[in-house]
Amino acid sequence: MKQHSRQMQKPKEDKLINSIINVALIIIGIIVVYPLWIVLISSISDPAEISSGKVWILPKGINIEAYKILLENGDLWIGYRNSLLYTIFGTALQMLITTPAAFALAKKTLPGRRWLILFFLFTMYFSGGLIPTYFVVKDLGLVNTPWALILPGLVGPYNLVIARTYYENSIPEDMYEAARIDGAGTYRCFVQIALPLSVPVLAVMILNFALGHWNSYMNALVYISDDNIQTLQVFIKRITTQATTALESGAGNIDITELTDSIRKTQLLKYAVVVVSSIPMIMLYPFIQKHFVKGIMLGSVKE
Amino acid sequence: MTSHTINRNGNSKTLGKRILDHRDLYLLILPAFIITVIFKYVPLYGIQLAFKNMKLGQTITTAKWIGLDNFQRFFSTGAFSRTLVNTLMVGILNLLTFPLPIILALLLNNCEVKFIKKSVQTITYIPNLISVAVTMSIVILFCSNSTGFINILFKNLGIESIPFMSKDKFVRPMYIISGIWSATGYNAVIYLAALSSVNPELIDAAKIDGCSKLQRIWYVEVPKIAPTIAILLIMSMGSFFSASTEKMLMIQTDLNLGASEIIGTYTYKIGILKRQYGYSAAVDLFTNVVNFTMLILANFISKKVSDSSLF
Numbered sequence: 001m002k003q004h005s006r007q008m009q010k011p012k013e014d015k016l017i018n019s020i021i022n023v024a025l026i027i028i029g030i031i032v033v034y035p036l037w038i039v040l041i042s043s044i045s046d047p048a049e050i051s052s053g054k055v056w057i058l059p060k061g062i063n064i065e066a067y068k069i070l071l072e073n074g075d076l077w078i079g080y081r082n083s084l085l086y087t088i089f090g091t092a093l094q095m096l097i098t099t100p101a102a103f104a105l106a107k108k109t110l111p112g113r114r115w116l117i118l119f120f121l122f123t124m125y126f127s128g129g130l131i132p133t134y135f136v137v138k139d140l141g142l143v144n145t146p147w148a149l150i151l152p153g154l155v156g157p158y159n160l161v162i163a164r165t166y167y168e169n170s171i172p173e174d175m176y177e178a179a180r181i182d183g184a185g186t187y188r189c190f191v192q193i194a195l196p197l198s199v200p201v202l203a204v205m206i207l208n209f210a211l212g213h214w215n216s217y218m219n220a221l222v223y224i225s226d227d228n229i230q231t232l233q234v235f236i237k238r239i240t241t242q243a244t245t246a247l248e249s250g251a252g253n254i255d256i257t258e259l260t261d262s263i264r265k266t267q268l269l270k271y272a273v274v275v276v277s278s279i280p281m282i283m284l285y286p287f288i289q290k291h292f293v294k295g296i297m298l299g300s301v302k303e
Numbered sequence: 304m305t306s307h308t309i310n311r312n313g314n315s316k317t318l319g320k321r322i323l324d325h326r327d328l329y330l331l332i333l334p335a336f337i338i339t340v341i342f343k344y345v346p347l348y349g350i351q352l353a354f355k356n357m358k359l360g361q362t363i364t365t366a367k368w369i370g371l372d373n374f375q376r377f378f379s380t381g382a383f384s385r386t387l388v389n390t391l392m393v394g395i396l397n398l399l400t401f402p403l404p405i406i407l408a409l410l411l412n413n414c415e416v417k418f419i420k421k422s423v424q425t426i427t428y429i430p431n432l433i434s435v436a437v438t439m440s441i442v443i444l445f446c447s448n449s450t451g452f453i454n455i456l457f458k459n460l461g462i463e464s465i466p467f468m469s470k471d472k473f474v475r476p477m478y479i480i481s482g483i484w485s486a487t488g489y490n491a492v493i494y495l496a497a498l499s500s501v502n503p504e505l506i507d508a509a510k511i512d513g514c515s516k517l518q519r520i521w522y523v524e525v526p527k528i529a530p531t532i533a534i535l536l537i538m539s540m541g542s543f544f545s546a547s548t549e550k551m552l553m554i555q556t557d558l559n560l561g562a563s564e565i566i567g568t569y570t571y572k573i574g575i576l577k578r579q580y581g582y583s584a585a586v587d588l589f590t591n592v593v594n595f596t597m598l599i600l601a602n603f604i605s606k607k608v609s610d611s612s613l614f
Contacts, residue, residue, distance in 0.1 A: 014516045021414050028407065029423040032430065032484065035441050038452055042444075051450065053459040097338065100331035110328055111321050120335070123343035126595050129587030131574045132349025135363060136342060152342040155335045186327035215434035218549045222575050233436040237553060240440040267450050274437050274444070281432040289425070297496035 043067070043271035047264055066272035069265050076239075076273065079232035082146075084280065086231065087213040090150045094209045097154055099202070102163030103190050106171075117164070124157040130222070137223060148223035149231070153212065159205045166201040166295070167194060200295035207288045214281055236273055239266065353585035366581070373585035382569060390565040390590075393546035396479045398539060403483060404490035405532065409520055411491065412498045424495075427488030435485075439553030442481050443468070469558035477554055478546075490535070497531040498524055533605045537612070540601035544594045566590050 042050050046061030054060050070076065104110065105117055127133070133152065142148040176189045184192065195202070217233035224230050322329070349363050353373055357366040377383050407427065414420040430438065445452045446467035454464040467473045501524060509519045548567030555563040566586060574583025606612040 017413075017516045018415055021410050022416055022419055025410055025414055025419050025423045028410075029419075029426045032488070033426050035445065035484070036429070039441055039444065042452075051455060053455040056452075056456070097334045101335035104328040104331040107325070107328055109321075110325050111318060116332065116336075120339060123339060125598055126591060127343065128346025128349050129584060129591060130570055131352060131580050131584040131587060132346035132363075133342070134575070135349050135352075135580075136346050140341075151338065154338045154342070160335070186331075190331070211432065215436070216549075217434070217436050218552075218571075221552075222571070233434055236434075236436045236440060240436070240443055241553065241556075263450075270440055270444055274440055277437055278433050281434075282429065285428070285432055289428075292492060293496050293499060296493055297499060 039271055039274045043268075043275050047268055066268040067276075069269050070272040070276060073269065075227065075230075076232070076235050078228060079230055079235040080277070082229055083214055083232040086146060086149055087210050087280075090213045091206060091209040093150060094154055094156060094159075095202070095205060098156055098160050098205065099163060099195075100190065101155070102160050103167055103194050105160070105164045106167035108168075117161075120155065120157045120160055123155075134222060143223055144226050144229070146229055149213075149216075149219050152219070156205075156209060156212070159208055162296075163198070163201050163205060166198055171197050200291035202295075203288045203291035204295035207284065210284060211281060232277055236277060239273060240270055350584065350588055352581050353588040355581050357580045369581070373582045374589065376582060377586055377589070382564075385561070386564055386566045386569045389562055390544060390546050390567070392475060392562075393478055393551075393565065394543040396475060397482060397546070398543060400479065400483050400487075401536065401539065403487050405494055405528070407487055407491040408494035408498060408528075409524060412495060412524065413516065413520060424488070424491075427491065429488070430485045431489035433485070435547065435549045436553060438481055438485055439550060442477050442554060446473070446477060468554070468556050471559050471562035474554060474559050474562035478550060481550070493535065494528050494531060497528045501527045530610075534612075537598065537601045537605050540597050543597060544590055 038056065041057075041059040042055055043066045044062055044064060045055045045059045046063045047065070049055050049060035101120075105113060105120075107113070110116075128136075137143060137148050137152060142151065171194060175193055179189050179193055215233060217231060217237055220231040220234045221237075224234070316324075352363055352366065354368060354370060355363075355366040356369045356372070357363070361367075411420055411424055414423075433441075443451070446454075448454060448464065448466045448468055451467065453467070457464050465473075467477065505523055506519060509523055514522065544566075546565045546567060548565070548571060551563050551565050551568050552571070555568060567590075570583050570586050570590075573579045573586070602612050
């Protein structure tokens with residue numbers, strides 16, 4: 001009887017937990033999306049409404065001045081173009097070099113495989129550091145060229161390991177064996193069997209690599225001083241921190257109405273920049289998303 | 304004749320022959336190998352700068368050895384304790400956020416409303432797509448002393464405005480909260496992947512045995528992702544000492560240096576901006592060695608305790 005009543009209560013208990021889960025997730029979703037929403041609606045609102053604190057749920061006094069200022073800012077567009085080029089070109093090159101290596105390292109019969117994997121893994125955890133790397137890049141004559149942003153990080157050890165694990169776990173050796181009997185060599189096995197079967201992990205790698213290029217600014221800060229080849233993120237940093245330091249180090253409380261026109265413009269520009277610079281990666285995401293869980297799962301299971 | 308056949312099929316091939324057999328595969332690795340040697344291993348040679356004083360016109364090799372002077376200088380000035388404490392504090396606080404992605408993944412995995420599950424997963428992943436510079440721009444847009452969203456809100460509510468950007472005590476909260484925002488969704492995907500390999504039969508069996516949902520989460524799902532937790536924990540131990548320089552540089556102002564000057568920003572300033580190469584390399588080497596030691600230690604402990612390890 002007691003047993004029976006417990007059985008009866010169970011669905012009720014689960015129902016409660018289910019509702020707690022749903023409510024928790026909805027709250028988390030709102031908290032995460034809210035900052036982005038604020039930036040988006042502020043970028044299309046009347047600055048006066050923003051500074052009087054009326055823009056917090058919906059845009060007020062629709063106004064595209066922010067985007068007009070953005071269009072006039074030549075530096076930003078140079079940065080935008082450069083970052084797009086570096087991202088596309090850099091990611092393609094990384095894929096071209098990392099994927100074949102991962103495929104080869106997945107072959108258990110390869111002599112010295114363990115050492116080679118260790119050779120790549122080690123670089124993830126120990127590096128020469130900023131200055132020694134800087135000198136290598138400098139001695140190769142790459143400082144102030146786009147190559148300084150592309151070549152040093154060309155082999156992503158983390159993605160190399162993910163891809164290797166994926167090849168090891170998800171493509172049985174028999175498949176290659178069958179192709180080999182048909183006369184296919186190593187390269188044909190790679191291009192015609194391994195590549196088409198590894199789309200999920202390739203998608204994850206592309207997203208990781210592209211994000212790395214699009215988002216990095218430390219390397220650009222260190223290696224690039226010519227504004228014509230500078231990246232978008234460095235321009236964003238400049239815009240954001242410039243005006244802040246001018247403002248913050250002035251005084252604690254400047255009255256909003258006393259803000260100069262240039263500060264007001266910079267403020268608006270910041271909202272628009274956040275929106276416009278986030279678009280490329282957010283656009284890339286839906287193409288990658290469906291492969292995501294599978295790519296990560298098969299890439300991270302240890303043998 | 305017989306021995307020849309064995310040689311062709313068995314394992315008794317010489318190493319040289321086996322390497323030759325795999326030359327195609329080595330060729331596929333070669334480009335990655337060369338790039339790694341040039342950009343990751345050649346810089347190791349430059350670590351000697353940490354023990355040298357490099358003057359203008361000198362090279363790494365010709366610079367004068369000065370023993371441990373660079374390290375002594377770092378340890379004896381206030382810079383050491385200040386940047387060390389700041390770096391460690393950020394690292395420790397960051398480590399404390401470690402359970403959040405696990406909780407999010409468990410919530411998502413146990414959500415039975417598909418619409419909520421899908422949209423929340425997508426929403427929480429989006430911040431990972433947004434760059435550090437832009438994320439910190441958003442932080443500044445929110446926290447700026449006079450034009451920030453929060454302070455405008457405070458003003459309307461009659462609360463006195465808070466100078467977030469110019470006080471030491473706000474640096475860590477800004478850093479950590481923005482970090483939670485950026486990384487939780489991304490890390491949750493890794494746990495979700497691990498959870499998706501839970502055998503559904505196991506869940507059904509637990510149901511029949513009268514396990515409540517909470518019990519199923521705790522006794523079936525959590526043990527399933529334990530190895531993943533261990534590995535991610537090891538990896539974060541290895542970088543526990545290297546708070547993000549990129550992030551800190553964004554929220555650093557002249558007024559909050561007391562908390563925002565971390566080892567990374569310090570190395571960048573003295574090395575790249577002030578060109579004190581030897582000194583900067585020494586500080587870098589110190590961080591690297593500590594990080595590496597931490598990683599080995601965490602890996603060792605994890606191997607002993609839970610059988611999961613990185614290497």
